[in-house]
Amino acid sequence: MxxxxxxxxxxxxxxxxxxxPDKQISSAEVAEKYGISPHHLAKVLRRLGRAGLLESSRGVxxxxxxxxxxxxxxxxxxxxxxxxxIVEPDKQFEKQYATAVERAIAQVLVEIDETAxxxxxxxxxxxxxxxxxxxxxxRP
Amino acid sequence: xKANNKTKTAAAPPAPASxxxxxxxxxxxPVRAGDLEKLIAVDAQITGIQKAEYWRQRFRxxxxxxxxxxxxxxxxxxxxxEGLIIGEIRDWEFGTPPCGWVFGISVRPEARLSGVxxxxxxxxxxxxxxxxxTKVRTLLVSDDLLVMKFYRxxxxxxxxxxxxxxxxx
Ligand SMILES: CC(C)(COP(=O)(O)OP(=O)(O)OC[C@H]1O[C@@H](n2cnc3c(N)ncnc32)[C@H](O)[C@@H]1OP(=O)(O)O)[C@@H](O)C(=O)NCCC(=O)NCCS
Numbered sequence: 001m002x003x004x005x006x007x008x009x010x011x012x013x014x015x016x017x018x019x020x021p022d023k024q025i026s027s028a029e030v031a032e033k034y035g036i037s038p039h040h041l042a043k044v045l046r047r048l049g050r051a052g053l054l055e056s057s058r059g060v061x062x063x064x065x066x067x068x069x070x071x072x073x074x075x076x077x078x079x080x081x082x083x084x085x086i087v088e089p090d091k092q093f094e095k096q097y098a099t100a101v102e103r104a105i106a107q108v109l110v111e112i113d114e115t116a117x118x119x120x121x122x123x124x125x126x127x128x129x130x131x132x133x134x135x136x137x138x139r140p
Numbered sequence: 141x142k143a144n145n146k147t148k149t150a151a152a153p154p155a156p157a158s159x160x161x162x163x164x165x166x167x168x169x170p171v172r173a174g175d176l177e178k179l180i181a182v183d184a185q186i187t188g189i190q191k192a193e194y195w196r197q198r199f200r201x202x203x204x205x206x207x208x209x210x211x212x213x214x215x216x217x218x219x220x221x222e223g224l225i226i227g228e229i230r231d232w233e234f235g236t237p238p239c240g241w242v243f244g245i246s247v248r249p250e251a252r253l254s255g256v257x258x259x260x261x262x263x264x265x266x267x268x269x270x271x272x273x274t275k276v277r278t279l280l281v282s283d284d285l286l287v288m289k290f291y292r293x294x295x296x297x298x299x300x301x302x303x304x305x306x307x308x309x
Contacts, residue, residue, distance in 0.1 A: 122291075127295075130295055
């Protein structure tokens with residue numbers, strides 16, 4: 001599965017902010033922590049802001065805060081803002097490919113996409129926070 | 141999964157009539173013969189399908205198992221059944237070491253989002269733990285998002301099991 005860089009940045013930004021919704025997160029710190037270009041991060045944050053997941057504040061350095069519903073927002077809700085392919089796996093592969101070989105490969109890829117979709121759709125930001133906390137306990 | 145230590149106490153002050161339900165308002169206990177008709181009605185309300193004979197068989201099967209491997213719990217409030225969970229300890233199912241399986245969980249729509257299912261699962265897990273199990277597992281349809289989100293919220297992740305099927309043509 002191919003997830004775009006912007007999607008990974010979006011997931012990291014949302015999760016960082018959702019870990020402490022009362023806190024203003026500094027975008028410069030997030031850019032440094034995850035090794036992302038501040039310009040790319042700003043673009044992603046604008047998109048997340050328009051979707052109502054983050055609230056950004058201007059001013060020195062700029063910051064943002066999680067303002068979505070962590071219990072009702074799934075990973076797919078975030079991913080769908082940046083990826084079209086995972087949301088709609090190509091079930092029409094039988095018509096699109098001329099050869100049986102390509103159709104068989106497409107059938108396997110659709111199976112993988114369908115599984116990914118089910119996983120992303122069922123995991124909420126709140127569930128991820130639980131996972132992050134358990135990960136943090138085992139290794140800071 | 142965290143153990144459930146919220147027990148119902150007779151000394152608790154009565155909640156005001158308008159207060160939302162809390163998990164402690166429900167008594168989680170093993171199913172009894174007298175629950176059967178209520179269970180049939182609750183299931184018909186949730187699934188929209190009347191399955192009286194299925195539930196009678198399921199109950200008989202549960203009672204007949206003398207080895208403590210079958211678990212069938214209900215959530216009760218004011219003498220009404222608001223939810224149920226069915227589980228079983230299965231040895232070497234699909235070639236995997238003994239573990240606790242959850243076969244079904246449901247809560248009446250009116251009682252949802254009050255932590256009832258969480259308490260039912262906690263109670264089932266406590267029984268599995270007492271029986272020496274270290275894992276709980278379930279199987280569900282991948283587009284059943286409501287139940288999937290519930291299990292995910294309880295920290296459940298994919299098991300090393302894949303279901304496969306093919307058309308019988
Ligand atoms: C899935 C089900 C058992 C959950 O019961 P419940 O008592 O409402 O669950 P809880 O209150 O313990 O919820 C625990 C967590 O699950 C998740 N959850 C439950 N319902 C949810 C919903 N509608 N949307 C998103 N997440 C949900 C949440 O993370 C919730 O935590 P929160 O309340 O802090 O947000 C119930 O919705 C149900 O019975 N659904 C039908 C099941 C069915 O068809 N069974 C028959 C075949 S098995």
